[in-house]
Amino acid sequence: MSRFDTVLIANRGEIAARIIRGCRSQGYTTVAVYSDADAQARHVLEADTAVRIGPGPVGESYLSIEKLIEAAKASGAGAIHPGYGFLSERHDFAQAVQDAGLVFIGPDPDAIEAMGNKSASKVRMIAANVPCVPGYQGAGQEDDLLVAEAIKVGLPVMVKAASGGGGRGMRLVHEESELKAAIQSARSEATNAFGDGQLLIEKAVLNARHVEIQIFGDRHGTVVHLGERDCSVQRRNQKVIEEAPSPAVSSELRARMGEAAVAAAKAVNYVGAGTVEFMLAANGEFYFLEMNTRLQVEHPVTEMIHDVDLVAWQLMVANGDPLPMTQAEIDARRHGHAIEVRLCAEDPAAGFLPQTGRVLTWHTPSGDGLRADHCLIEGGVISPFYDSLQGKLMAWGETRLQAIQKLIAMLGDTALLGLASNRDFLIELLSQPEFQGPGVTTGFIADQYPAERIKALGEPDHVHQALAAALMVESDALALQKANDLDASLLSWHSANTAPLVMKLARGEKTAVLEVECLPNREYRTDIITTQEEEDEAARSVRLLSIDGSRVSYVSEGRRLQAHFARTGSQLWLSTPTCTACYEDVTYQPEQGAEAGSDGRILAPIDGKVMTVSVVPGQVVAKGELLLVLEAMKMEFRLQAPVAGTVELVNAGVGAQVALRQLIVQITPDEVSAE
Structure with a gap:
């Protein structure tokens, strides 16, 4: 193996x-x-050099193998690191x-092929006597066959x-009547995200924990593990909070799960x-889910409790060097607790709708x-072409509770x-006694957290x-x-007694009328005079x-106290330690008209690409009927x-x-037609 000194990162965003x-x-x-x-x-901006590989859509840029290899050769890179997602x-x-x-900089193609496909890897694990969730992972992919196999499971x-x-491409299905639609939707999403619509069916292990083991192998036959991460706090099968170690894993269980993970790695x-x-059931039994043949989003919490750099390890192994530590040395370094949250450009109050736009602060x-x-x-601008994940915030503490408290702060x-994020929702989750106890x-x-509770969390x-x-x-x-080069001492000066200012501040669909006395x-x-909720007569001074x-x-x-704010035109974004909101000064704007959508105009809720169109002009539709998919x-x-209509x-x-709010x-x- 030839050694290298220049690395091209075939990815973007925080992992790059x-x-x-x-x-x-x-x-x-x-x-x-x-x-x-x-x-x-x-x-x-942070790399030593950069190469353009195409327009915004991933299929024309980050998913183009030919363009990435051309960029590596043109720049003199001897190695390519795939990051996670995309082609990794x-x-x-x-x-x-x-x-x-x-x-x-990753596993060999054969290992990726063996473990990268969940169906194929599950078959391999069953043959190796690794405990797996019951289900169907066959080659047959017809809708009716998958429905039948799901019923059988x-x-x-x-x-x-x-x-x-x-x-x-994941769907939890409770009712038989929902199976076919879930299968079709999962296949469509998987095809768009990964270029592969193959599906498998698994028995849902409810009220379990999602626990994963970090493994590492070199070209000298050594495979080790760096303990577990608990990724149980998820929304729609996407991880929200990750931590290491898991509050549910004992040293004995860690050894058993680590041994199983190492055996799985050695098999390929x-x-x-x-x-x-793995899925960790309440009775302590664990079941193989899949193997991710790459660096994970949540790898930093493992680094923090072991004081190691896993990217540095990847570079060592890729250059043919042995792993720098034995299993015993790794185990001896484990210390404290680390927790990570995923900061995403999404609006929890609007059903976690992804957000695009310019970052003001x-x-x-x-x-x-x-x-x-x-x-x-x-x-910078957050575009519609990529994932809503913008970063990971992490904290380490001597104890789990200390790590939680530091991360909340x-x-x-x-x-x-400048755009909505899930920051406030993350604070809410970390603050819950249920989470701070034995975990969830x-x-x-x-x-x-039903939708109504999540929506109420954003109320300032x-x-x-x-x-x-x-x-x-x-x-x-x-x-x-x-603008007028005035002396700062004149800011609070008035020539006579002043009457309170009357202001109307809107937040989404809600508007408050306030009297402000300077x-x-x-x-x-x-004083808040009127709101669309209950009135609060007590004045507040700041x-x-x-x-x-x-x-x-x-x-x-x-x-x-302290807070952060950003003003742009008639809008003001304000973030305190517990609440972020965007206000718009609508004092001089006319009253709003009818409810959005009641006039039959359907506007794009986000910048995006039209995937399917289910209607044509002249077609009669019922309320709630599917029109198109973005x-x-x-x-x-x-x-x-x-x-x-x-x-x-x-x-x-x-x-x-299409662009945000485009008709x-x-x-x-x-x-209207009847008239």
Whole structure:
């Protein structure tokens, strides 16, 4: 094997930036690749050099094997690191890299092929006597056959994509009547995400934990494990919180699961970093789920409790060097507890709808035991072409509770403003006594957080609204001062007694009417006159102490506090340690009209690509009938008719790229047609 000194990272976002830092720490030169949508992305700016590989859509850029290998050769890279997602678990990519005379920083193609397909790997594990979840993993893929096999297994079942990961192409089905639709939907999503629509059926192991083992192999016959990670906090089969070690795993169970994971890796002569995933039942039995033949999103928590760099290990192994530690040495280094959360550009109150747009403010604290792997830059644009994951925030502590407390504090001082994120929801989950106790199962979010509860979590209190109003007035005054070169002492000056300002602040569909009284020393007294909820008659006062960039220090109800904000036009984003909200000053805007969609106009809820169109002009549709399917950020969005009526216009065909709030279907409602 030829040694290398330059690495091309065939990925983007936070994992590309993470690998660049790992390579640089070991003295390797790095090459980034980028699409047109990522020309100013963080990983591009951090690499030693960067190569354009095509337009925004992944099929024309990050999934083009030919373009990636051409970029490696043109830049002088001797090795390619695939990161995770995209082509990382495609054996044909690994083979093409090797055929081009380059080093693939990952397992050999044969191992990826053997373990990368969930159906094939499960067959192999059954033959090796590794405990597996009962199910169907055959070659037959007809809808009716899969329905029959699911019934044979016994509901509830998991319908799962055989390729890929990240919860894509997975559906939990409880009712027989829902099976065929779930199979078709999972196949479509898997095909779009991974280029492979093969499915398997598994008995759903409910109220279990998702526990995975980190393994590592070298080319000298050594395979070790670095303990477990608990990934049980999931939403729709996508991990939300990960931690190491698992609060449910004893030292004896860790040894048994580690031994099984190492045996699975040795069965395919595994080289490099990989993860063997298990379902851990309440009775302590564990079942093989799959093997991810790559570095995982959640690898940092394993690094933090062992004080190792797994990217550095990958580089060593890929250059033919032996692993730097024995199993005994690894076990002896395990210390403390680490927890990671996934920060995503999505709106929990809107059903976790992915968000796109420009980042106005980005801040996250640093410190002892804190770590942030992210791809965010102030002023950068989050596009619809890629996953909603923007970064991972992590904390290490001597104990699990200390790690949780540190991570809550870290999140409280984190601000991602300009578009909605799941930051507040993550704080809520970490703060729950149920989570802080012995931990939770995979059903935690689904059982404890129905849509109504999640939507209510985003409601700001009166102080939050009062601070927003004060910052609206203050920022207007500062802009006036700057534009006219006024003395700062004139900001609070009035020539006569002033009447309270009447303001209307809107948050989504809700509007509050406030009276704001401007007092000396940058103090603002705010009364909420009316809201669309219950009235709060008590006034709130906030006194602004200082504004430093996006950070504001203020006093409210005798407490000195801090927050982050961003003002753009009539909008103000405000993030306190527990609540993030976007307010729009609609004081002088006309009253809103009828309910959105009641006029039959269907607007795109997100920038995305039209995957299917189910209606044509002239077609009569019922309320709730499927009109079309959009794909954005690797997710499908099914747009349904908001009213019954006749389709008058279909403004986008299959394959078209549509923009947020673009008119894509027009329906003439039945009552209009009747007139």
